[in-house]
Amino acid sequence: MLIFNPKGRSDPGRLARQLSQDLRARLPAIPVSLEPTGFAGHARALAREMASTGRPLIVSISGDGGYNEVINGVMDAGGNAVCAVMAGGNANDHRRSTSTMTLIEAIIGAEVRRLDLLELQIGEGPGAWSRYAHSYIGFGLTPAMATGIEEGTKGRLSELISVTRTVSRLRPIEIARTDGARATFDSLVLANIAHMAKYGRISEAGEPNDGMFEVIMLPHASKWRIALMTLRAVTIGLGPQQSVSRYEFLTLDPIPLQIDGEIMQINAHTSVLVEARQQALATLG
Structure with a gap:
């Protein structure tokens, strides 16, 4: 699931569509859904609902605030989903501080790692x-x-x-x-x-x-x-x-x-x- 705010300043909708195309080209058997948010807290609700279905990968195309909603939605559902963020907002401190490779290559390689939360x-x-x-x-x-x-x-x-x-x-x-x-x-x-x-x-x-x-x-x-x-x-x-x-x-x-x-x-x-x-x-x- 790719979650993005269609009204974001850095055009996260375009970034989400491009990532979706890249994933479908390189992982054609894996279903990919794009989910635009419509209001504050919507990303949290979407992530919570998706994380309740199993162990999906949920990508937030956003800044730090949008990603915060996603990780809270996942934790609401028990923390079993895998989360990732693509820089697509005004502030992208988390991505800048923790990234080790491009997101597309990490998804292809399925290299899951674990980080702390506060x-x-x-x-x-x-x-x-x-x-x-x-x-x-x-x-x-x-x-x-x-x-x-x-x-x-x-x-x-x-x-x-x-x-x-x-x-x-x-x-x-x-x-x-x-x-x-x-x-x-x-x-x-x-x-x-x-x-x-x-x-x-x-x-x-x-x-x-x-x-x-x-x-x-x-x-x-x-x-x-x-x-x-x-x-x-x-x-x-x-x-x-x-x-x-x-x-x-x-x-x-x-x-x-x-x-x-x-x-x-x-x-x-x-x-x-x-x-x-x-x-x-x-x-x-």
Whole structure:
């Protein structure tokens, strides 16, 4: 199944049709279906339905957000399907960070491998909810940067200018750790990949299948320090970061979060738990 958003900016419909033609030419005995999405959450529903039928290959022709819907749909159905992503969106951090070969060759060779997922659990009791991330979960600067880039014009220079403007308006986030200590951050990112926000290299350590993820934090500081960190991320990288398998805290104010490109909101006084699910995702490419 090839899932794509027909209204995507990078013409994922054209990419999906081309991939379909290539697959039918090289694997004529294998059925291929094209499934355009019609609304937010549709990719998740399509993937869940398809994954419930056995062990299909589900390819998302999208950016990180579209692929997030697909992997969550597959996990809804028990995680038995094989997932893959073809870069077809505004941000393709996961594909850039984890690809080892062209997708078509990986499909022909049926070289399935397994990667970790991050499970985000928000709240407790009846109102609790959870979601999986294939790449990263960010608080503070990360969702603010994504909003600034989305509102600005496209292109590397224009987007970096948008990020700079975003930094000037940034509000810090305050959290309480499980030991009762409080901390104030300008940025907190929990990442399973080395690259994010298109141009940034956030980690030199860690593998996407080792049961660990990296914690990249910037304590609240002056705006020039935030700008310096951003500049370092898009040039030489941020270097080695702390690796953990679990990170937990309590929000003290409402805070935005970004999960694989999708922006959400968390209420104040809400528990947040992120855990690595080692090699939970079967993938190709």
